[in-house]
Amino acid sequence: MTRFLRQQAICYWLQLKILTTSAFEGALAVFFPLMFATATLLVYRVRGDADALQYAGLGVAIMGMWTAQGVVAASLLSRERWAGTLELVVAAPTSFSRILVPICLAMSTIGIYCVVATMIWERLVFGIRLEIASWPLFLLSVLLTGVTLALVGFFIAVTAVRYRTAWSLGAALEYPGWLLCGFVIPLSALPAWSHPISWAIPTTWGMDAIRSAASGGSPWGDLAICLAVGAAYAVLASWLGRVLVDSARRHASLALT
Amino acid sequence: MPAVEAVDLRRSFRTHSGAIRRTRKDVEAVKGVTFSIEPGELFGLLGPNGAGKTTTIKMLITLLLPTSGTARVLGHDVVDDVREVRRRIGYVFGGDRGLYERLSALDNLRYFSELYGVAPREQKQRIGELLELVGLTGREKERVEGYSRGMRQRLHIARGLLHDPDVIFLDEPSIGIDPVGARELRATIGALTAQGKTVLLTTHYMFEADELCDRIAVIRSGEIVAEGTPQQLKQGVAGGRVLEVETYGVSDDAVTAIGGLAGVRSVGVEERGQLQVLLVQCDAAAEITQSVLARLGDVRVGRVATREPTLEDAYVELVSGS
Helix, strand or coil, rough: CCCHHHHHHHHHHHHHHHHHHHHHHHHHHHHHHHHHHHHHHHHCCCCHHHHHHHHHHHHHHHHHHHHHHHHHHHHHHHHHHHHHHHHHHHHHCCHHHHHHHHHHHHHHHHHHHHHHHHHHHHHHHCCCCCCCCCCCHHHHHHHHHHHHHHHHHHHHHHHHHHHCCCCCHHHHHHHHHHHHHCCCHHHHHHHHHHHHHHCCCCCHHHHHHHHHHHCCCCCCHHHHHHHHHHHHHHHHHHHHHHHHHHHHHCCCCCCCC | CEEEEEEEEEEEEEEEEEECCCEEEEEEEEEEEHHHHHHEEEEEEEEECCCCHHHHHHHHCCCCCCEEEEECCCCECCCCHHHHHHHEEEEEEEECCCCCCCHHHHHHHHHHHHHCCCCCCHHHHHHHHHHHHHHCCCCCEEEEEEEECCHHHHHHHHHCCCCCCCCCEEECCCCCCHHHHHHHHHHHHHHHHCCCEEEEEECCCHHHHHCCEEEEEEEEEEEHHHEEEEEHHHHCCEEEEEEEEEEEEHHHHHHHHHHCCCEEEEEEEEECEEEEEEEEECCCCCCCCHHHHHHHHEEEEEEEEEEEHHHHHHHHHHHHHC
């Protein structure tokens, strides 16, 4: 167990190093969530409704996390494929899931950074002071939302093992995710048929937990569902990882060519 | 028990073409390859691009599933005992890719040490030894993106040896390396067999194969067309000679005409800038120099010489199918 944790910790740290040492990508990671947040808050500010701004302020903070993790996860293995390291990590005796989880957790760290950066931006540029009734519960909710989003990222990433063009899945998920997770538009405003899709995404429950923690309610119920759905993604991704790696070995799609 | 054993190994790929009317085509990349490598042996797999060398290696290292046939590494089946095979093998390929550019050499080795199950207690010492072996001590904290191709290749070798594998697969490791780097690399590869490692090496450089390999298999269009020691392969073209003629502007018709001369086994043309060297393999007793020069007609001719066949001549004869 100690060895497993050590392996996960070292792989997480080194993957975080890879993600944070590019000045160009670092600048984009700062720029994009802030621009999306700016556009959203400018729309919400028109009516001058403080409650609506509070609602949107919380939502855009998590929206950046969705973009930083969910979308990037799809291109994660494509990047490994381009670097020629995908075959090497697949050929390692360590299971593919154990290799992917620390990578997704490293991305989750970037996602949590996006939350913090967006909150500071809201305060400095828009003067929005987010009212948080319970900071410990709020931070816990953000953290667990980040972790479960890493598990969704893990699920998205494994599909890229089999299909060389699966990276495009991330871009396709970005904007629907903003709507379906209820970041800036309440789920009740969406058609009823879309609700089951929203409920199948742990981030929807994480967002609810964050709002509950901020407004003084109990986030525990939403957090429990968020964790359960996230765990289901992890189990599914773990199984899918084995199946798709075998499929990739059969169809020769691990290499770039 | 052989270290590596492939029996009637086959692999085909399905390719698609066309956007609206999709047509499928099955391409057989490896067509029933059979060979075995004894423990401690350095075995060379030679062949032109697209001959099936890398596909064969990828089946042996569990990255590709064979379409049919069996392969075992140290007694473990490459399809059924994937994890056991992976624990015991190292894989190194040539070129710039296969490393994390933004990490230092040290961090790359630390990362792969974790993935390849090197015991935490042994990691530091093992990485230090390997950096020393490949001559990267002192440069290990620099990011890989600033490394030369030769340095990257040496780092690849260190990565492949991290978990002290018994069998090492080297897929064109010296590609693109300068002569000094290639010489150092050959010394490193030679040292591996001195340590009792089994090595499967693919290369395009015949002198490299000649210098390093205990045995060689030549693969052409997915099939092994010859197997033996470098000496045995050379003897395959022995009893013959090679006539080398430097020409300037030799035509295809002239080459074809020379190929038809009595006693000529094969004809090849090697481009060297503006110069073309005609390599005519012929029977030892055949007196073909005058006939060859006559077929060249008005083509300007430089040096003309005869020599004993080399491994490269044997290779050219084998892969050209003559």
